[in-house]
Amino acid sequence: MSELDYYEILEISKDADSNTIKKAFRKLALKYHPDRNQGNLEAERKFKEINEAYQCLGDEEKRKIYDRYGKAGLGSSSGFRGFEDFSDIFESFFGDGFSRSTKKRVDNYVLDVEINLRVDFKDAVFGTQKELKYKIKKPCKTCDGNGGKKNTCKTCGGSGKFTQTRGFMSFVSTCPHCNGIGEIIVEKCKKCSGLGYEEEEICFKFDVPKGVDNGMKIRISQKGNLSKSGEYGDLYVNITVKEDDKFIRHGDDVYIEIPIFVTQAMLGENILIPTLRGEKNLKLHIGTKDKEQFILENEGIENIRTKEIGKLIAQISIKMPTKLNDEQIKMIQNLQESFGVKTNEIAETSLFEKIKGWFK
Ligand SMILES: [Zn+2]
Ligand SMILES: [Zn+2]
Structure with a gap:
């Protein structure tokens, strides 16, 4: 590509x-x-x-x-x-508008209920318990969920369909008068103002599973709206995970940026870094480069389905000194000399050789 x-x-x-x-x-x-x-x-x-x-x-x-x-x-x-x-x-x-939702409908409300839940990064990784509070719809007791006294729609004769004929072709559409229901409320129920349902507040403790991720939808069966026939829909919980300021998640893997001082990178020190579950030693190597990545297996997030644990990817960010005192300058000059690098010359003089040839 x-x-x-x-x-x-x-x-x-x-x-x-x-x-x-x-x-x-x-x-x-x-x-x-x-x-x-x-x-x-x-x-x-x-x-x-x-x-x-x-x-x-x-x-x-x-x-x-x-x-x-x-x-x-x-x-x-x-x-x-x-x-x-x-x-x-x-x-x-x-495909918007082409695929129709196949959700079960009962008169004027869907049985399934959707709610949003925001969890902290840490809670998404390790699981937590959250109290869910939301409203469900259930048939109005006063009108038995009918919304009032109903008559058969005269426009469609109760079929809910409306047929128009043009020449030899006929077009069937939803009846505009009753919106396809086939019945018209002639006297609205006073309790529910014709809606046919009342609302009930539901509250229960929900165990957010370990490893949930942003955009996941969790189905909890039988916790949705109640139909006239006594059937419950399902509850869908849409998960949003708050960002963390250190760890960045990608699937089951987690990235973290590790700032180290230039001399530590040169020496290849053994440094202690934070992980999701505590601390771990990270052995650098002599001459570790900026943006170099080190992979720590099994230090990522436990997959919600497979239970396999992802990786922790530690990316090095090398910090340079921004000012030096006289003593430090002396020490660094000595260090430079010990590597055979000459003052005010680039480290690889062969770079010039090639170019010199161009101007002869
Ligand atoms: Zn009612
Ligand atoms: Zn109709």
Whole structure:
């Protein structure tokens, strides 16, 4: 794949917001979509690139890692979907309105209930207990969930469908008078003002499982709305995880930036670093470089399904001195000399040899 930056591929600036990213992807994906460019390999290549860029930048978490660590940070475990799967990414964008929700409906409310839950980073990693408080709908006792006295809709005769005939063709649509229900309330129930339901506050303790991640949806069965027939829907809990200021999560792996002083990097010291579960020794090597990554297996997050533990990726950030006293200058000069580096000369003089030849 091309070495173009993901931002360049989507033709956007580095500070573009999610909406701009989405729009840029949509525009380019439509332009280069294989259906519109049959047999055009260049368009196909572009389309792959656009998808790859969007899969990264369109995902807040992946984007954060990409901005900080580049493509390398996303690694092979980034879960990039192959080209073959582009149809589902595409559908998630262009399919709006085409796929109808198949949720069970009871008169005028869906049985399933969705709520949002925000948890701290640490609680998402180790699990916690949270009190869930929300409202469910249940049939109004006064009108038995009917909303009042009802009559059959005269427009559709109770079928809920409305048929129009033009020539030999007939078009069936939802009855506009009763909205497809087939009945019209003629006298609204005073208790529920014709809604047919009343609300009840539900409160219970919920064990947030270890390893939950941003965007996960947890289903708790039978905790949703109650239907007229006595059936309960399900509760869906949408998880949002608060960011941590040190650890950055990517799937089951966790990144942490480790600031060390330049001399420690040179010496390859054995340093104590914070991990999710406490502290660990990290053995550097002589001449550890800035941005070098060290992987600590089994120090990441326990996968909610497989129970396997991810990695902790410690990325070195080398700190340089910003001022020196006379004594320090002397010591560093001595050090430099001991390596055979001459004052005011670059470390590899062979760099000049080549260029010198050009001007003879
Ligand atoms: Zn009622
Ligand atoms: Zn009708």
